Amino acid sequence: MAERYSSFQRGGRRWLWQRITAAFLVVVLAFHFFLLHFVHHADEVTFAMSQGRMQELTYFSLMILFLLTATFHGVNGVYNALINMGVEGSRKKAIGGVLAVAGLLLIVQGTRVALAMTNLV
Amino acid sequence: MSQSYNRGLIEDFGRWREFSAGMWAWVFHKFTGWVLVGYLFTHIAVLSTALTSPEAYTTTIQSLESLLVVRLLEVGLLAVAVFHILNGLRLLFVDLGIGLESQDKSFYASLLLTGAIVIASVPTFLAGVFG
Numbered sequence: 001m002a003e004r005y006s007s008f009q010r011g012g013r014r015w016l017w018q019r020i021t022a023a024f025l026v027v028v029l030a031f032h033f034f035l036l037h038f039v040h041h042a043d044e045v046t047f048a049m050s051q052g053r054m055q056e057l058t059y060f061s062l063m064i065l066f067l068l069t070a071t072f073h074g075v076n077g078v079y080n081a082l083i084n085m086g087v088e089g090s091r092k093k094a095i096g097g098v099l100a101v102a103g104l105l106l107i108v109q110g111t112r113v114a115l116a117m118t119n120l121v
Numbered sequence: 122m123s124q125s126y127n128r129g130l131i132e133d134f135g136r137w138r139e140f141s142a143g144m145w146a147w148v149f150h151k152f153t154g155w156v157l158v159g160y161l162f163t164h165i166a167v168l169s170t171a172l173t174s175p176e177a178y179t180t181t182i183q184s185l186e187s188l189l190v191v192r193l194l195e196v197g198l199l200a201v202a203v204f205h206i207l208n209g210l211r212l213l214f215v216d217l218g219i220g221l222e223s224q225d226k227s228f229y230a231s232l233l234l235t236g237a238i239v240i241a242s243v244p245t246f247l248a249g250v251f252g
Contacts, residue, residue: 006147006212007151008145016123016176019213022209022212022213023213025209026206026209026210026213028227030206033199037199037242037246038174038193038242038245041245041248041249042186043183043187043248043249043250045179045182045183045184045186046179047171047176047178047179048175050171050178050206051175056172067165070161070185071161074154074157074161075158077154077158077187078154078155079170081154081155083129087191098122106157106161106162106165109165110165110168111173112172113165113168113169113171116171116172117171120122121210
């Protein structure tokens, strides 16, 4: 049988959510790159263009969901990689706390940026 | 039947000659993951200029995009993201029980496809930066 390498304990909730967010991110990250580098070009980006996209509810909600899933996937990935490298006990708790706070701050800041590009506030 | 392996500390890169395809895939996936999560925080920081003023946002992005080093870093980011996506798909299939026996071949395919997509994207990513 082929060997299987993973930073995650199989069957756990963190493993499952990492997979669920991955399935979503595979599509949305590819779409994000394609839209902002091939359909539009990154050097042509202006606030007005970004605002135009973000004022569409479908695009805005997709970007908010992108922010939430990417933050969870990234922070959960780092947390599990560190556990896999042998972090235990109080260090594990402290790292979990720091990552959770960093993730929440990123979501708050990302949401503020997204809202600044709409006429909702 | 599931089996557990004592694989030692994979972070000991002195062992790299012993690494199999699956171990390289694991190392690359982890490395690209660290880069992507680091970039996510940087990306939101740059976009936060929108909170200062619309002009600050446009000027910051267009100034960054005028730098060759930024364009080259974006090509690197594309490589990292494409590999993480393709190898991530490989992992999702393996977790569903599909293709475990050919996981080494699918890793090589992920690498080749990443290389092809990145090379084909270079002209688009560097367009306009040379004046």
